[in-house]
Amino acid sequence: MSYQVIARKYRPQTFDDVVGQHLVTDTLKNAIQTDRVAHGYIFSGARGVGKTTTARILAKALNCSAGPTVTPDGICPSCVEIAAGNSVDVQEIDAASNRGIDEIRELRESVRYLPARDRYKIFIIDEAHMLTTEAFNALLKTLEEPPPRSLFILATTEGHKLPPTIQSRCQHFAFRLLDYTEIYDRLRCVAEEEKIAAEEGALSALAQAAEGSLRDALSLLDQVIAACGERLDEKRVRQVLGAAPTELLAGIVRAIDAADARGVLERVGQLATEGYELAHFCGELTRFGRDLMIARSCGAESPLLQVPDDQRRQLGELAGLFSEEDLSRFFNILLRTESEMRYSLVPRFHLELALMKLVHARRLSSIESLLGGLSGSGLPEKSSNSPRVAAATPARSAPAPKLRTGSFDRAPADASVQAPPPGAETTAAPAETSPALPAPPASEDGRLAAIKTSVYSQSNFLGSCLEHLSGFRIEDGQVDFIFAQKDSFFADLLKSREQQETLRTVCTQVLGQPVRICVRLNEQAGVARTERPNARARAERDPGVDAFRKKFDGTVVDVKDLKRE
Ligand SMILES: Nc1ncnc2c1ncn2[C@@H]1O[C@H](COP(=O)(O)OP(=O)(O)OP(=O)(O)O)[C@@H](O)[C@H]1O
Ligand SMILES: [Mg+2]
Ligand SMILES: [Zn+2]
Structure with missing residues (x-):
């Protein structure tokens, strides 16, 4: 048959x-x-x-x-x-x-x-x-x-x-996926029917390996019966499944807790010698890490844990060694390593590196504690009218934090301001200190006329675009070139990086101070005029923002008004 x-x-x-x-x-x-x-x-x-x-x-x-x-x-x-x-x-x-x-x-x-x-x-x-x-x-x-x-x-x-x-x-x-217990119970019934003497640990290993699929559990049972015969003991079953003993996983976690790098690496060596597939092992360790995180956050009795009772106790005890944050960090590192290992020619190195990270991860200060340190120094409160620093990117290599002089803020309706070229910081800087600049014209009209003349001397095309301006404003280190909606064509012409740079250089020279350039359409004038420059100025004066910039070596890239979001 x-x-x-x-x-x-x-x-x-x-x-x-x-x-x-x-x-x-x-x-x-x-x-x-x-x-x-x-x-x-x-x-x-x-x-x-x-x-x-x-x-x-x-x-x-x-x-x-x-x-x-x-x-x-x-x-x-x-x-x-x-x-x-x-x-x-x-x-x-x-x-x-x-x-x-x-x-x-x-x-x-x-x-x-x-x-x-x-x-x-x-x-x-x-x-x-x-x-x-x-x-x-x-x-x-x-x-x-x-x-x-x-x-x-x-x-x-x-x-x-x-x-x-x-x-x-x-x-x-x-x-739905089936629970650990549902699978375990079914396995026990089937083993009994089949007259297989199975240790509890053996069935438990099978039930966990099945990950919610009853067919997988039964297929694995078939497989271990073929390999081990009618007596299933846990050790042998785990070997057949390629599942690491829980004691080994627990051992690694204890070694991490003790910052025992050597103990961790030796265990990996042992696994490799015994022929375990390390990528698979990393998957198990990741799952173990996830279980620890859950045991820490939701308690060892949580139904989110699909494990037998004795393992719950162990998870609870091990999770207690770490903070919630440590464990989520561990989980994160392992999860990434698991996928890296899949494509790597040297999976063992990835695993070793990840474990080293875990050993040392607890010594890194958390972002929260860094931020915590900042709150004492005037970090903006969560009040709705505080400007929010939307992104702080690390400054390239400058040792001291420095606000990019050419950086800009963006009006909510998108006033289409262009970012300055990377050289902005250095090109603008001398203007700040140069004593040789002529005094700028006093009236706004006078300034515009001077700017136009200077622009014409550089580019007839650019100069003729400025003839279509419907408004012009200088405020808080920003020069606004405003066009009527119908002239948006000219505004667009001025938005290229090159044109903006020319405008910026000319304006900086004529006005005798470093400026930002903003080319925009008329209808946004009201909004931009009253709020934008103030928001940026407020943000830049803010001691919290300043502390951020110093701590993270950052740059204020954008200022947003939360009320408008
Ligand atoms: N909920 C269940 N209760 C009892 N046995 C189940 C259950 N789910 C699966 N099995 C076992 O797994 C075998 C395969 O199940 P089934 O063919 O119904 O899976 P399926 O959901 O259709 O899977 P697939 O998507 O792979 O087709 C069944 O023969 C049965 O032994
Ligand atoms: Mg089916
Ligand atoms: Zn019938």
Whole structure:
């Protein structure tokens, strides 16, 4: 007799056998009892959590010769054939390999005929998200007006990939991942049935490795039985699964706590010698790190932890060694390392480096404590009228923090101000101190005239653009060139980096002080005039902002008014 794999052998045959999907099975039972079964269902959820199983049970429930019933007898020809997957009236279509329009046309053809023997003609479309767009379109019509006594069940691991048009014509059931305990209990039952003597730790290792998928758990059980025979002890099972002993994970965490770099690295060496796959190990360590974080933040009893009770205690104890922040930092570092290792030729180095980071991570000061230090020095309070420093980028290499003289702020309606070129800092600086500059004209008109003349001397084109100005203003080190809406064309011409730089140089010379240039349209004048320069000036005077700049070696790039956001 041919061997049947455990996962198939123990496929539930009734709704009540299905583990952990009560929301779905209860609703379906209710629909059958009240004769309100829909014509289209979507069963979505992770792999191996009971979608196909439930679809077949629903088919049996409807087509059982004793039915429709919520407890199909399992012995009538319909039930037997459905369980075996060869019923004429219940067709299973694998959309992964039959993706196209032709298959769906065939299906549409077949759906037009009445069931051969049973009550319903049922189509179970597995991996339904793999259908092509044309195939979905072909299916739409049938789902919209399904022939009487027909039923479609679309099973998929990626429900969100089904077109909304399909989704809206079906009832959607989301199958959940199974809990550690649900999987563990099922494994124990199956092991008993199979007369396998399994240590608790062995089944526990299997249940954890399955990560919520019962099929995975049962397949792994098959695999370890093949490797170990009818007695399963934890150590051997973990070896077969490539799962590191929890003691080793805990050992590494303790070594991190003790800042024992050597202990950590030696453990990695030991794993490598024993032939563990290090990328897989990093995945386990990441999961362990995540569990520690949860144990610290939500308590060791949290249902978010999918582990046996003794491990809960251990997690609780280890998590207590670290702060919440340490643990989230650990988790972050490990998570990144896990993905780096996947693509690396030297995964071991990545792991070692990450562990070194973990050993030293606790010595780094946190951003919060840095910020905490700042709050004493006049950090802007959270009041709504404080200007907010939106971004502080590290200054390139200047040893002392320095505000970029050419940096600018942006009016809320986007006044289209251009960033200064990278050289702005240095080109503007001499102007600040140069004693040789002529005194600037006193009136605003006089200044504009002087600027125009100077601009013309550099570029006729630029000068002629300025002839279309509708307004001009100098305030707080900023020169506004304002154009009417109808002249936005000229404003746009002035917005190139090159033109802005020329304008800035000319204005700096004529006005005898370093300035920012702002080219904008008329309608924004009101807003910009009253608030923008003040906000920047206030931000720059603010001791909190100053402290930020010093601490992070930063530059004020933008000032935003929170009230306007
Ligand atoms: N909720 C469950 N209760 C009991 N057994 C289950 C459950 N989910 C899965 N199984 C076991 O796993 C096997 C596969 O389940 P099933 O075919 O229903 O998974 P699926 O959700 O359709 O997965 P896939 O997306 O990979 O097709 C079943 O034969 C059964 O042994
Ligand atoms: Mg399936
Ligand atoms: Zn039956």
